[in-house]
């Protein structure tokens with residue numbers, strides 16, 4: 001936080017510095033919340049689930065496309081560590097799987113795993 005304060009002070013000569021400091025602060029808040037607040041991680045995960053097109057093959061409740069596994073209660077079947085592994089590389093878990101490997105960041109994997117675990 002001291003570093004951040006110094007950045008804001010040394011950068012306040014122009015609007016660019018203020019905006020940059022604001023972006024850094026916003027990024028810290030977003031990642032910080034997802035890491036420490038389980039509810040925020042679940043909410044973010046639900047958003048990533050929509051954004052990454054998971055509904056294109058899966059259903060959760062009444063939403064989605066019933067091509068693959070219904071995930072409405074998937075959290076009762078597997079734990080969070082399993083979801084992290086599965087999302088990083090589905091083929092490691094099941095050699096004959098039909099789910100494509102989807103490019104996800106570590107942060108997206110983490111919140112998606114939290115979201116999937118909450119589905120029970």
Ligand code: HEC
Nearest residue numbers: 052053054056057068069074094096097098099100102112
């Ligand atoms: C192109 C279709 C497709 C897309 C898109 C897709 N999946 Fe899947 N998914 C599958 C299929 C097929 C299976 C079943 C694989 C099997 O059991 O062999 C599966 C299985 C799963 C499982 C269950 C694993 C288990 O062992 O029970 C989870 C959890 C899952 N997908 C999550 C996701 C998430 C999260 C996304 C979005 C990032 C996603 N899927 C996107 C096709 C897809």
